[in-house]
Amino acid sequence: MSAEKVPNEKVPERRSPRLEEQLCFAIYQAGHAFTRLYRSVLADLGLTYPQYLVMLVLWECDGLTVKAVGERLSLDSGTLTPLLKRLEVAGLIRRERSRQDERQVMLRLTEAGEALRAKGVCVPEAMGRAIGDAVHPDGRLLADLTALRDALLKSAGQS
Amino acid sequence: MSAEKVPNEKVPERRSPRLEEQLCFAIYQAGHAFTRLYRSVLADLGLTYPQYLVMLVLWECDGLTVKAVGERLSLDSGTLTPLLKRLEVAGLIRRERSRQDERQVMLRLTEAGEALRAKGVCVPEAMGRAIGDAVHPDGRLLADLTALRDALLKSAGQS
């Protein structure tokens, strides 16, 4: 990818030493700002943003294990276990140990959890309204950011 | 900005309903991945990423109040007070109430906190090495992301 050794001047002589910092800080703040925005949108679903992510995964595919959800969201059991217990207390999911493999815990939507999907599908649109023109619709930012995220997850994963 | 009503097909008929979600999730994951990466880089400074951000602000301008640091980082006293106490216990800063206005707490670097700057300045380079080619050096992503962040902070701030 960057194996080219052309001595040109199109590429800056050296990456700015603060670029990584600025980029990380911008992402750090954008992430929190998004979470705050989702907080108000998700308020009448009674969900936090991470809980909403879990519900999104289960709405797409019910009956997954804790591990499968964790892989999808890059979260471990230390984060998921208490979160899932709260979703269970809220009556949105059930946690039942698999009979085939007693190590795994299957996550199943309850009636209420399934019913919440109808409200959940409106969230993206509400978010779109809330952020207005902040997001350019051309998808370039998303593509770049996704690539960055994947590279980061890879390099963080192998450390 | 988006007041144009041209019935063309260059602009997608409608912003994808899931774009905001995908974007937010990408930022959410990238933020955590960055934090994990910083964790290992910052390990021998004995700092977490948010603590490092506070030290960066103080290295740039010593003697700020809690409020000033909070505004710079978009963090409130509920987050900063315990974090600052930990930095104080670590011997990196002092927290002293201003004599002019007893409501404010001035933050001052100790000798150790000042000395840590020498290590701190190496962090961006270490990060750059750690993430390798994940960050494109052209700055386009940073510019887009900064614009998004600022828009989000604005719309989150007025809600």
Add this chain to the structure above:
DNA sequence: ACGATTTAGATCGTGCACAATTAAATTGTC
């Protein structure tokens, strides 16, 4: 068959993030 290893979750401890509340000091206005 059976000990060693790998896996899935749970548990514990530390540290952010933030809403809501409280308390103290300052400022503005009369």
Add this chain to the structure above:
DNA sequence: GACAATTTAATTGTGCACGATCTAAATCGT
């Protein structure tokens, strides 16, 4: 000068995020 409104931090409570450790169950190798 009294006093209401505002400003600044601290406190409290809830909920992520994650490293480390633990337990039990499944799987592997011989």
